[in-house]
Amino acid sequence: MGNGDIELDADIVVVGAGMSGLYALKALRDRGFRVIVLERAPEVGGTWYWNRYPGARCDIPSLEYSFGFDPELEQEWEWTEHFAAQPEIERYLNHIADRYDLRRDIRLSTGVSAMTFDATTDTWVVDTETGERLRARFCVMATGGLSAPHRPDWPGLDTFAGEIVQTSLWPEDGVELEGRRVGIVGNGSSGVQAIPELAEVAGHLTVFQRTAAFTWPSQNRPLTEAEQAEVKSRYRELRAAQYASPLATAHTTGAVIFTFADPDKRILESTADEREAALAEHGFSAARIWGDAAKDLEANEMAVELFREMVRRTVHDPEVADSLCPKDYPIGCKRPVLDNGYFETFNRDDVTLVDLRKDPVVEVVPAGVVTASGTKELDVLVFATGFDAVSGALTRIDIRGTDGRLLRDEWTDGPRTLMGFAAAGFPNLLMIIGPGSVGVLATYPPHIELQVGWIADLLDHLRATERTCVEAEVEAQDAWCAEVEAAAAGSMFLAPNCSSWYNGGNIAGKARNLPIYLGGLDRYMARANEMAANGYEGFALR
Ligand code: N01
Numbered sequence: 001m002g003n004g005d006i007e008l009d010a011d012i013v014v015v016g017a018g019m020s021g022l023y024a025l026k027a028l029r030d031r032g033f034r035v036i037v038l039e040r041a042p043e044v045g046g047t048w049y050w051n052r053y054p055g056a057r058c059d060i061p062s063l064e065y066s067f068g069f070d071p072e073l074e075q076e077w078e079w080t081e082h083f084a085a086q087p088e089i090e091r092y093l094n095h096i097a098d099r100y101d102l103r104r105d106i107r108l109s110t111g112v113s114a115m116t117f118d119a120t121t122d123t124w125v126v127d128t129e130t131g132e133r134l135r136a137r138f139c140v141m142a143t144g145g146l147s148a149p150h151r152p153d154w155p156g157l158d159t160f161a162g163e164i165v166q167t168s169l170w171p172e173d174g175v176e177l178e179g180r181r182v183g184i185v186g187n188g189s190s191g192v193q194a195i196p197e198l199a200e201v202a203g204h205l206t207v208f209q210r211t212a213a214f215t216w217p218s219q220n221r222p223l224t225e226a227e228q229a230e231v232k233s234r235y236r237e238l239r240a241a242q243y244a245s246p247l248a249t250a251h252t253t254g255a256v257i258f259t260f261a262d263p264d265k266r267i268l269e270s271t272a273d274e275r276e277a278a279l280a281e282h283g284f285s286a287a288r289i290w291g292d293a294a295k296d297l298e299a300n301e302m303a304v305e306l307f308r309e310m311v312r313r314t315v316h317d318p319e320v321a322d323s324l325c326p327k328d329y330p331i332g333c334k335r336p337v338l339d340n341g342y343f344e345t346f347n348r349d350d351v352t353l354v355d356l357r358k359d360p361v362v363e364v365v366p367a368g369v370v371t372a373s374g375t376k377e378l379d380v381l382v383f384a385t386g387f388d389a390v391s392g393a394l395t396r397i398d399i400r401g402t403d404g405r406l407l408r409d410e411w412t413d414g415p416r417t418l419m420g421f422a423a424a425g426f427p428n429l430l431m432i433i434g435p436g437s438v439g440v441l442a443t444y445p446p447h448i449e450l451q452v453g454w455i456a457d458l459l460d461h462l463r464a465t466e467r468t469c470v471e472a473e474v475e476a477q478d479a480w481c482a483e484v485e486a487a488a489a490g491s492m493f494l495a496p497n498c499s500s501w502y503n504g505g506n507i508a509g510k511a512r513n514l515p516i517y518l519g520g521l522d523r524y525m526a527r528a529n530e531m532a533a534n535g536y537e538g539f540a541l542r
Contacts, residue, residue: 025105027456077095110130113397163379184206184381188334192213205351206369207346209324268302293331418472447521
C-alpha cells in the first residue's frame with residue numbers, strides 16, 4: 001500500500017480478536033495487507049472468551065454457526081452438539097487462530113482506549129490501554145455487538161463482602177459456587193442459561209427478576225455422526241443458502257428461533273380447543289405458532305396468554321408462577337431466549353425468586369442485597385444484566401474523526417452509519433457488524449464473511465486506484481438511516497412498552513433507536529454489492 005512519507009505500523013489495525021477480528025485478519029492478510037489486531041482479552045475468542053459462565057451456549061445450530069470460507073476447515077472440524085457450548089466454540093476459534101497462523105499479528109491484553117484521525121496524512125493514530133501508540137491507514141472495528149458489559153449501579157454495591165461477578169466477564173479460573181449462597185440478577189439469555197446450572201451447584205440460589213422472560217425449550221442434543229456427515233456432504237449448497245438468506249440461516253437442523261412457525265396462521269381466528277391442542281402438543285412453543293402475532297398486538301397478547309398458561313402449568317407455586325409470567329410486553333420485542341429447564345428450576349426448594357417489581361432493591365450491604373422485604377444474605381452476586389449493545393463497544397472508545405469530532409457525541413441520538421460499514425466524519429474507519437447493518441440479527445460467521453469480503457474488496461479497490469481515503473457521504477448515510485427506520489416500522493422491536501438492548505431501552509439515557517436493518521441480509525448484501533459495482537456509490541474516495 002502506498003504509505004507516502006509517513007511510517008505506518010500497519011496498513012490496517014483491526015480492533016478485536018473475536019470471530020470478526022480473526023476472520024478479518026485472515027482475509028485481509030490473504031489480500032496482502034499488513035494487519036495488526038489489538039485485543040483487550042488475554043486470549044482470542046471475543047464473546048466466546050469472556051462469556052464462560054456456567055451454562056453458556058450458543059443458540060444457533062453449530063453446523064451453521066461456523067465459517068464456510070475454507071471447505072477443509074468445515075470438513076475437519078467436528079461439532080459435538082446441535083447447539084455448541086462455550087468451551088467448544090472457544091476451542092474452534094483457537095483452532096482457527098492456530099490453523100491460519102493468525103497469532104503472530106495479534107496483540108493480546110491490549111485494549112484500545114483512543115483512536116484519532118490525522119487528516120493531514122489520512123491515517124489513524126491508535127492508543128492502547130498499555131500505553132502503546134500505533135499508526136495505520138485504516139481501522140477495522142471488530143468490536144462486537146454484545147461486548148460492552150452493563151451492570152446496574154445499585155447503592156452500596158462496593159460494600160458487598162462477598163464476590164461480585166458478571167456473566168460476560170466470568171473469571172478464567174472460575175468462581176467458587178459449591179454450597180454457597182448465590183444471587184443472580186437478570187433474566188435474559190445469559191441469566192436463563194445460568195440459573196438452572198447455578199441452582200445445581202449453589203447451596204441456595206436467589207434470582208432477582210425485574211422482567212419476566214419468554215423462553216423456549218432449547219431442544220439441544222448431541223449431533224450424530226450421520227447427521228454431521230450428511231450436512232458436510234452438501235456444505236457448499238448449505239453455505240450458499242446461508243449467504244443468500246435474510247438471516248444467514250439454512251435451517252439444516254431445525255430450530256428457527258426468530259420467527260413464528262406459520263406466517264399464514266391467525267391466532268385471532270383460532271378456537272379455544274385449537275389453542276389447547278397446541279399447548280398439549282407444543283408446550284411453550286405453542287405461543288410461537290400463529291404468524292399474525294408477529295405484527296398484530298392483539299394477536300400477540302393471545303399468544304402471550306398461551307405462554308402464561310404454560311408457565312402456570314409448569315411452576316408449582318402460584319405466586320412464583322405469576323411473577324414468572326411476562327405481562328407488559330409482546331413476544332418478539334426482546335430477543336428469543338432458549339432454555340434448559342428454566343421454569344422447572346423454580347420448583348426447587350433451594351431456589352427463591354425475588355420479584356423486583358413487587359419487592360424492589362433498596363441497597364447492597366456487606367451481607368447481601370436488601371430489598372423492600374428484607375436482606376437476602378449472599379456469598380456471591382452474579383450480574384447477568386446484559387450489554388450496552390450494538391454501539392456501546394464503539395462509543396466506549398474515544399474515537400475522534402475529522403476536526404476532532406467524537407463518535408460518542410455524534411451518536412447521542414443513536415448511531416448513524418452508511419450500511420453499518422462507515423460513518424460520515426470518520427474516514428478510513430470501517431466496521432464489521434456495525435450499527436445500521438443487519439448486525440446481531442443474522443448468524444454471525446457467514447454474516448461476518450460477507451461483510452469482511454466487502455471491506456477487503458473496498459480496500460483492494462483503494463489500493464489499486466491509489467487512493468488513501470474513503471468516507472461515507474452524509475446524504476447517502478441519511479438515506480440509509482431513513483431506510484433502516486422504514487424497515488423497522490411496525491416491528492415488535494419498537495412496540496409500545498418494549499424496552500430491550502436492541503432499541504437501547506436497557507441503558508439509562510441511551511436514545512431509543514433500532515440501529516439494525518430489518519430488511520434481511522440478502523437485500524442488504526445485494527445493495528452493498530450494487531454500491532461497490534457503481535464505484536462505491538455513497539462513499540467519497542480520495
Ligand atoms: O442480556 P439481556 P443477556 N435490575 O439484556 C436485567 C446474546 N446472548 O446478557 O428486562 C434488575 O438480554 C434485565 O431486565 P429488564 C443474545 O443476543 C446469547 O442476557 O431490563 N435487572 C434483563 O432481564 C442476548 O439477547 C446467548 O427489566 C436488570 C437482564 O438483566 C444478548 O446476548 C447467551 C437490571 C439482561 O438481559 C444479551 O443477553 C447469552 C437492573 N438494574 C447472551 N438491569 C445464547 O446464544 C438489567 N437487568 C444463548
